[in-house]
Amino acid sequence: RNRSILVCGGAGYIGSHMTQWLATQGHTVTVLDNLSSGHRQAVHWGELIEADLLDAPALEQVFRRKRFDAVMHFCARSLVGESITKPYDYYANNVTGTLNLLETMRRHDVNKLVFSSTAAIFGNPIHDVMDEEHPKVPINPYGASKLMSERIFADAAQAYGLHSVALRYFNAAGALPEHGIGEAHACETHLIPNVLRSALGTGGMLKVFGHDYATHDGTCIRDYVHVQDLAQAHSLAVDFMDENPGAHAFNLGNGQGFSVREVISTAAAVVGRSIPYEVAPRRAGDPASLVASSCKARAQLGWRPQWTELEPIIESAWRWHRNPPQWFPSQA
Ligand code: UFG
Incomplete structure (x- = not known):
């Protein structure tokens, strides 16, 4: 089934591989990216809209103009070390940006979200191999910002019927x-x-x-996992939400x-x-x-x-x- 999918952060490393995968599957792709770390030249599949998630009015315009069946959200600051020295940047971009996106989705009745989460939500491992139930005690603002977002999705499922899948990547690697x-x-x-x-x-x-x-x-x-395999998981997650309402999370690694x-x-x-x-x-x-x-x-x-x-x-x-x-x- 073909869908219209908004890929936020689709000009970035993982997001650009996502758009390639979606296009191969016959979906209609729209990329939203502020190009702070993404590249215009990496957007080969679908329209690029240059906008920032912190710019709520710009986001509103995007959702007015186009109808989306689902949103994939890859926009984030994502460096552990930098998050320790610039925590406000991380909470603003990763948490406030996500909230703006969620509010806009709600206003426009778009109720499916696939989210880039991370192994960094777990903090120091207690078990050698980490499953979804592993204790979540992030040790840096980056991990904390992603865990907060996951918590918001659980609350949004209750309050607004948001369906979400958070995918916790371990170490994304490789290229196409x-x-x-x-x-x-x-x-x-x-x-x-x-x-x-x-x-x-x-x-x-x-x-x-x-x-x-x-x-x-x-x-x-x-644990290194290829970006194309991550993309496959996002596509499956959209299908999964057709049958499974509410907030879900999965760990992705090899x-x-x-x-x-x-x-x-x-x-x-x-x-x-x-x-x-x-x-x-x-x-x-x-x-x-x-x-x-x-x-x-x-x-x-x-x-x-x-x-x-x-x-x-x-x-x-x-x-x-x-x-x-x-x-x-x-x-x-
Ligand atoms: N490393 C080096 N030299 C380098 C770069 C990295 O020794 O030049 C080491 C790091 O110290 C670390 C390992 O290689 O031990 C992997 O480091 P990366 O920077 O490649 O990846 P991280 O594990 O730090 O980070 C990745 C993602 C984060 C995510 C984190 C945990 O980039 O977004 O995994 O899931 F939060």
Whole structure:
């Protein structure tokens, strides 16, 4: 069934892969983005409306002009470290922005939302593999802002009949270079792009933040999931809401953790040369290990990730980084 879908943040990394997936499935896509970190050139599928979620009147105009069956909400500030030094920015963009969107949706009787949540809502892991019931005690404003949003969706389900699916991504990775999209942050902080830029000689010396964590090799463990698999889950979530009212949440990861050193050695195999690095102090707000249980998403959404190995995920990112588009931002 074809739907009209508003993708807020559709010019960004995960959002642009979402629009590609939706277009492939025959849906009608509209992108809303303030282009603060997204790229006009990454919007290949559907109309781009340049607007900010903090601009409620602009949002109202968008919903007056077009009818949407569902909204996917990827707009957010999303850097853990930055959230600690700029908490007001994070609460304003991520919580107030979400509230503006929800209020506009309610006024226009749009009652289906898929939301970008994060493993950061859980804080320090208590269990090795984290399912949806894991205690939620975020240790940074970014995680807190996303957990607050999830709480708002539960209240909105009660009060206004909002249907929502919050998808808690673990570490989004990979690219679809054959479609002209991939990770392109002006200020890159993420591990895989930093490793690949360093291999290309465009990123400076790679730093490993901390080697004294309580993990098998002392470096942090993360669960890397391909952005195309995340996109698949969002589509399934929209269908899921047809039959399942109320507020829902799912963890999305591959269920296997890789240490920073393992990511570097896998990347070295992909690029065919060794990648030097130096050990640096721990980064504030980094938990030692984040690995998802996605049993619930598999069982209830029917999610079937296609990118289950780390090497092809890194390889897709490598093809993107080694041959970037002209608009690719140079490092700040
Ligand atoms: N790391 C390095 N060197 C780098 C970059 C990262 O050692 O140059 C390390 C980090 O310290 C961390 C791991 O690699 O241990 C992964 O770091 P990323 O920045 O790639 O990803 P994070 O796990 O910090 O963050 C991601 C998302 C966040 C989300 C978080 C938890 O970007 O939005 O996962 O779900 F909140």
